[in-house]
Amino acid sequence: MQPRTPRYRPTDVVDFIVVGSGAAGGIVARELSRAGLRVVVLEQGPYRRASDFLPHDDYNVFIRNALTNDSAQQGTTFRSTEQDEAKPGNPVWYARGVGGGSVHFTGNFWRLHPEDFRERTLNGDVPGAALADWPITYDDLEPYYTRVDWEIGVSGQAGADPREPRRSRPYPMPPLPVKPEGLLMEKAARKMGWTAFPAPMAIASQPFRGRAPCQACGYCLGFGCEFDAKSSTLVAMIPDAERTGRCEIRSESYVRKVETDARGRVTGVIYFDRERREVFQRARAVVVCANGAETPRLLLNSASARFPQGLANSSGLVGRHLMYNGNVVAGGVFEHETNGYKGPVVTRVVQDPYVLDPKLGLVGGGGFDFRFDSPPLLYAIRGQGTAMPQWGAGFKRALRDFPKTVYAYGHTTSLPVPTNSVSLDPTHKDAWGVPSMRITYREHPNDMKVYRWFLDRCGDLLDAAGALRRWEDPINDAPQGSPHLLGTCRMGNDPATSVVNAGHRAHDVPNLFIVDGSSMVTGGRGQPTMTIMALAFRASEGMVRWAKRAG
Ligand SMILES: Cc1cc2nc3c(=O)[nH]c(=O)nc-3n(C[C@H](O)[C@H](O)[C@H](O)COP(=O)(O)OP(=O)(O)OC[C@H]3O[C@@H](n4cnc5c(N)ncnc54)[C@H](O)[C@@H]3O)c2cc1C
Incomplete structure (x- = not known):
């Protein structure tokens, strides 16, 4: 029999409050409650079920932000440098709802490589960046990557990537069937002396733990999955947490x-319930x-007489070192229909330049995929880049190219720059009257060169695949709508240069833990969520030990 989901009273002193139920929060909630602890999860967004993801509506999802943050409500301002005046905008893109970003993401699930944990040792001091080594290694995290594979559900093919880092177990599911643009990528990679291998994806390729496999509906990036094939924490973790009878998911x-x-110890949290009453x-x-x-916005908004700079912020680093991961895109039209809109977004990946040739004099590297990620409405708006005609014969021709269009994406490093940050806007407030987040972001010059190198190679790959015509999206040094939000409460051993320790406990506050994209010290080469989830499994083990020791 299903245990009853508990309803704790605000006056009950539960063991843990988890703020946010996304990629990390969903795992933390499940692990803590399975270990016998009493947990309240506070999630600002709604609790959606699979049937809520129908009908597929591009307008609702992409234009009206049905599943995501909306700057008009949440309040976000942007400036490129600390000298500029910040203006209202939508520089960050994340999902609001139980399961967070794991509900609507694309599902590309790349592990970091051993080098990613030692960027400072390998590259030395890079002027303008605060490169640091992680306090943990790839080997420390490997068992938890494997737990993500097997407990969250990742499909892929072990041994297919010539650069693959050590793994202790194969994938639990075979890769998703290759799509036509994946076959084009295999041909292009061969011509360039590279290897295109089956993409590791957080999407079930066969029945998995009571969930259906991918039905190739084509509405993946940005959408929730009505078949539960996408391996979100909403379907893979939250139900387990609730089944313990100890975890309450309090949405909205x-x-x-x-x-x-x-x-200086945490006693609880103040939140607005769905009627906007404070609890x-x-x-x-x-x-x-x-x-x-x-996360950094909440910590900065939690300033008090005891913590005037914001909570956990004696280092002054809360909100600093924001990293987005580089993302460059070229598109091409092919002779034959590839019908990329059918099926998951990505089926083949190249990671040969994961670490760029030192002769280039650049720090970082990355990987590529060939994909199609534009449902019809989005394609009509920007399917062939910013130069696409929006009217007349040129527009009609571009629409006819819909089934023959393929995008080459480059995913790269972005360096941790101290001035790239999340801070509080001094005047702007959100719809609840809480100070808005102010994003300050300008790409490091090294990263701009890395992006250029990757965009050129995207063009080469499309040419090698036989594109008849191609274009590239411009590289912007102040990108908007970024979906990867990393590094703003970095982990480390030294309280002067980091916010949390290797166990994700705040250096300044003994009963405060921080686990999400903010913990990452460097950003890898894109697709950070596999790592965020592995960190969440690892951190949860430590929190359970801590809670049992603390009695
Ligand atoms: C369109 C899109 C596609 C993506 N595709 C990929 C991909 O293919 N591969 C990949 O690795 N990554 C992808 N990402 C990124 C991925 O979604 C994030 O890396 C991941 O979800 C971050 O996990 P997290 O736990 O740090 O935070 P989130 O998953 O964002 O979870 C945070 C949760 O906290 C809630 N919350 C925030 N503030 C509060 C508050 N004050 N009170 C209560 N609740 C709060 C939010 O509503 C949210 O549910 C994609 C992102 C987008 C937008």
């Missing part, structure tokens, strides 16, 4: 402040899993 609960007492929920400890943008 927007946390505005983490409260502390005179000793104070008590807890022995708090885990903030609100993502790389909202």
